[in-house]
Amino acid sequence: MTTTQDRHPEHQYLDLMRRIWTQGDERVDRTGVGTRAIFGTMLRFDLSDEKMPLLTTKRVYWKAAAREMLWFLTGDTNIRSLLQQGVTIWSDWPLAKFREATGQHITQEEFEERIVREGDFAAQWGDLGPVYGKQWVDWPTYHKAGKDTFRAGPGINQVQQVIDGLKSSPGGRRHIIEGWNVAELDKMALPPCHKTYQFHVGEGGTRLNCMLYQRSCDVALGLPFNLVGAALLTRMIAHQVGLEAGELVWTGGDTHLYSNHGELVEAQLARSPEGQARMTILRKPGSIFGYKFEDFEMRDYAPQGALKAPVAV
Numbered sequence: 001m002t003t004t005q006d007r008h009p010e011h012q013y014l015d016l017m018r019r020i021w022t023q024g025d026e027r028v029d030r031t032g033v034g035t036r037a038i039f040g041t042m043l044r045f046d047l048s049d050e051k052m053p054l055l056t057t058k059r060v061y062w063k064a065a066a067r068e069m070l071w072f073l074t075g076d077t078n079i080r081s082l083l084q085q086g087v088t089i090w091s092d093w094p095l096a097k098f099r100e101a102t103g104q105h106i107t108q109e110e111f112e113e114r115i116v117r118e119g120d121f122a123a124q125w126g127d128l129g130p131v132y133g134k135q136w137v138d139w140p141t142y143h144k145a146g147k148d149t150f151r152a153g154p155g156i157n158q159v160q161q162v163i164d165g166l167k168s169s170p171g172g173r174r175h176i177i178e179g180w181n182v183a184e185l186d187k188m189a190l191p192p193c194h195k196t197y198q199f200h201v202g203e204g205g206t207r208l209n210c211m212l213y214q215r216s217c218d219v220a221l222g223l224p225f226n227l228v229g230a231a232l233l234t235r236m237i238a239h240q241v242g243l244e245a246g247e248l249v250w251t252g253g254d255t256h257l258y259s260n261h262g263e264l265v266e267a268q269l270a271r272s273p274e275g276q277a278r279m280t281i282l283r284k285p286g287s288i289f290g291y292k293f294e295d296f297e298m299r300d301y302a303p304q305g306a307l308k309a310p311v312a313v
Helices: 010-023 062-074 080-084 092-102 108-117 119-125 133-138 158-168 182-187 222-241 259-269
Strands: 025-027 035-046 142-144 150-152 176-178 194-202 207-218 244-258 278-281 296-299
Touching (some): 010 035, 035 222, 062 080, 080 108, 092 108, 092 119, 158 176, 158 194, 158 222, 194 222, 207 222, 222 244
Parallel strands (some): 207 244
Antiparallel strands (some): 025 035, 035 244, 142 150, 176 194
């Protein structure tokens, strides 16, 4: 008899996908595509022994997810540096804005080539606004300069604050990175979906756990990336503060599948997970902002074939 402990951890994800597809409420969403959704979900993944929550029932392009996380940590908000590394996952939003503003219906490939090739074009059309990394490492502050005037103050580096806090007060309950800056949401190409990360030291002060709250989650396309990114962030922070990675707890608000993802869903639910990816960090830089992609070595990842579906913008 198979026990809960014997089940592959990926079955949590497949069970969630099946539940949404068969029981989720049909909803009209911002994109106009339509979703099936449930509200309030949780997944838990053990990160000990270098384990990574990489799905095996389809190929997850973990290299793109890792490069995205490193990009977040720079505070950059322009897609040019991502495109220079071959990462195209953020192109849809600025491309849609460009087409709407100019009436030019160029292809995504043409748009991306211009972003990489032309600095002025990238500055005008490649910026996403103050998304993710800007809030993480440079949350804006203001101070009163006069009766009705305010001046910008020094930005707050939440990531460094968490690292400093974990070192000075590992038992604290305020180790949080927050992306939901209400005052700047309307300036963002997309308000943060994976919005709140909280870190917790457990197991006698030896392991770092992370809980990620995601307000909105595209389970088929977004969640596999989000799990890799959160696990990598947890592992880097643990590495910096001298702890082992413990558990990743993922929680979702509006947790959905798009109505045009049916073929992907049916194909993935017909597969069975097997294997366990592991990742080693090869070098410890002086700060979390010093990691490079080459510092990460992924092992034992042998996924089944890729499954594709359209992105809802």
